[in-house]
Structure formats: structure tokens, C-alpha cells
Amino acid sequence: MRNKTWIFTRQFVAILVVICGIVLFSPRAALAHAILVSSQPAINSTVSGPDVAVLLKYSSRVDLEHSTLTLLDPNGKVEKITINSEPSPGSLSAKLTGLVKGAYVLRWQILAMDGHITRGTIPFQVK
Ligand SMILES: [Cu+2]
Known part of the structure; x- marks a missing residue:
């Protein structure tokens, strides 16, 4: 079941996880x-x-x-x-x-x- 929508969704989730990780863990000093x-x-x-x-x-x-x-x-x-x-x-x-x-x-x-x-x-x- 690998259609284009599924691949897009997986990429989107991966990008979201990376962004959340950056926001949560990197700029501690700024907070x-x-x-x-x-x-x-x-x-x-x-x-x-x-x-x-x-x-x-x-x-x-x-x-x-x-x-x-x-x-x-x-x-x-x-x-x-x-x-x-x-x-x-x-x-x-x-x-x-x-x-x-x-x-x-x-x-x-x-x-x-x-x-x-x-x-x-x-x-x-x-x-
Ligand atoms: Cu403060």
C-alpha cells in the first residue's frame, strides 16, 4: 500500500518530529x-x-x-x-x-x- 499520499504523510511526520526535537531540546539558553x-x-x-x-x-x-x-x-x-x-x-x-x-x-x-x-x-x- 505505498501510494504517493502515504509517502508524503511519512515525510511530513518525520519533518514534524525533527522540528519538535529542535524546539524542545536545542535553545535552552534562550528560554x-x-x-x-x-x-x-x-x-x-x-x-x-x-x-x-x-x-x-x-x-x-x-x-x-x-x-x-x-x-x-x-x-x-x-x-x-x-x-x-x-x-x-x-x-x-x-x-x-x-x-x-x-x-x-x-x-x-x-x-x-x-x-x-x-x-x-x-x-x-x-x-
Ligand atoms: Cu526567565
């Missing part, structure tokens, strides 16, 4: 929310001013439009920092300018592609 993997400046590090480059790397892709960076300066003033770009998927960059000597806290809040928001803080010193 997780974003965790900070590395940061520049590093947490609790001391860096030179007045300009400090920021590079944050996450464990999954992030939605830049719904992600924010703020900087708490030594005087207690909070400033919103513009996110410049996504140098590679899951990372973001920004530039801090005109920093004086003292203690700062960079706060990040990001939206991962799975719809989860994560946030954290990066305290650092400018010498």
Missing part, C-alpha cells in the same frame, strides 16, 4: 532569563575617571528598549544612563562621563527575551 555574566567596571573594582566605559554581558539576549541603566553618584544623585548599543547578543554598552573621585553604584534592569525582568547593582570606585 532562561538573563543573568549578569561579566561586567566592566567589575563589581567592587576601582577605575580611573573621568570617563568609564560600561560593558555588561548577560546569559541570554536582552531587549534594549526595555532595559535601563542608572548611576548613583557620590553625592547621592541618580542619573539615567543611555544604553549605546548591543555589541553582541546579550551584551550592552554605555559610556559614563565626567566622573569625579568617589563611590558609585551602577544599577541595571533588563528585560530578557523570555519576558522576565532581572536587576542588579554594580558598586565601584573612581580614583
Whole structure:
């Protein structure tokens, strides 16, 4: 009973099984929310001013439009920092300018592609 419809159906089922397998097993990382993997400046590090480059790397892709960076300066003033770009998927960059000597806290809040928001803080010193 090998007519054309039967062969087509078998191929269709085979393709379906392959697609399901790819969806279920391959992009595990893409389903997780974003965790900070590395940061520049590093947490609790001391860096030179007045300009400090920021590079944050996450464990999954992030939605830049719904992600924010703020900087708490030594005087207690909070400033919103513009996110410049996504140098590679899951990372973001920004530039801090005109920093004086003292203690700062960079706060990040990001939206991962799975719809989860994560946030954290990066305290650092400018010498
Ligand atoms: Cu998540």
C-alpha cells in the first residue's frame, strides 16, 4: 500500500518530529532569563575617571528598549544612563562621563527575551 499520499504523510511526520526535537531540546539558553555574566567596571573594582566605559554581558539576549541603566553618584544623585548599543547578543554598552573621585553604584534592569525582568547593582570606585 505505498501510494504517493502515504509517502508524503511519512515525510511530513518525520519533518514534524525533527522540528519538535529542535524546539524542545536545542535553545535552552534562550528560554532562561538573563543573568549578569561579566561586567566592566567589575563589581567592587576601582577605575580611573573621568570617563568609564560600561560593558555588561548577560546569559541570554536582552531587549534594549526595555532595559535601563542608572548611576548613583557620590553625592547621592541618580542619573539615567543611555544604553549605546548591543555589541553582541546579550551584551550592552554605555559610556559614563565626567566622573569625579568617589563611590558609585551602577544599577541595571533588563528585560530578557523570555519576558522576565532581572536587576542588579554594580558598586565601584573612581580614583
Ligand atoms: Cu526567565
